[in-house]
Amino acid sequence: MTTLVVGATGATGRLLVEQLLQRGEQVKAIVRTPDSFNDFITGHEGFSEIQASVHDLTDAEIQQHVTGCDAFASCLGHQLSLKGIFGKPRLLVTDTVRHLCEAIQATHAGKPVRFVLMNTAGNSNRDLKEPISLAQKCVIGLLRLLVPPHPDNEKAADYLRTKIGHNSETIEWAVVRPDSLLNEDDVSEYELHPSPTRSAIFNAGQTSRINVGHFMAELVTNEETWNQWKGQMPVIYNKVE
Template structure:
């Protein structure tokens, strides 16, 4: 199996690439700069690095990269700088997911391709009647107006929910929603839920990046896990000690 990873040089993306290679999967990563991966990744025979800006690639160029891939993972996010949050491209994640999906469709794969999107627990799954307090709705509404990355995350997931949907011929998807991200060196126990069990604003949980990478790798390589969560937006929390 071959997986294309975008956002592979980010804190979670690098961990995902490593997880996939450790499972014996081939990985292609589109990166804007080289020299960001550890020796295990760069020396691995099943790793391919494509030097390009994924946002600037055309659908035709992306089609060359997705052809033959069984899965696509997006760990794209906006840099936490003034330019990264408020500058262009405002819809980095949404535009990339849309073009990747169009690229897959243009290749007419024999089997549906899995698309796994790293999203955020601050984004509600509007396919479900998720309970969100009035206070949280107010805060999220303000953030949606003032912080473009939130709107980008929402629209990326909405594209998968509404444009790809549940019965697409060539694409299947899942959007992983971590809570407050932390760094840990090893995979630990974690819990998965269809919807948040706590307030992302007023009572956030913790999710380690390496656990997010582990779960995303599970989705792309384990059929039972995929059957359980495909077409959904699972929430992942580190299990309390």
């Protein structure tokens, strides 16, 4: 299986690429900055790097890069800087998801491909009408107005949920929602839930990036895991002893 990864040079994206390669998968990564990976990734025979910005690629070029891929994963996020948060492109994740899905629909037929999107526990799955306290609704409303990455995450997930939907013959999808991210060296036990079990604003849980990468790789490669979570927005927390 060949997986195309965007956001592969980010803190979580690198870990996802490693997880896929360790499983013997083929990985293609679209990156703006070359030579951004460790020796294990760059020296792996299953890894190939496409130096480009997704937003600068033409429709024909994107279609060329998605051809032959069986799965797609996005770990894109806005850089934690004034320019990254408030600068352009405001819809970095949403536009990338849309461009990739349009290219997939134009080039793939037959068995649907898998699309895994990294998102956030602060975004609700509106298919399930998840209950949210009034206080959290107020905070989320302010985030939509004042912090552009939050509505970008919402719109990216909504594109898969409403535009691609649950009955596409070309694309099946899952949206992974971690809570507060932290760095850990090793994969640990983690919990998966259809909806948040705690408030992402007032009682946030923790999720290690390597666990997110592990779960996303499981979605790509494990048929049972995929069948359990496709078309859903699972929330992932580190397991607390």
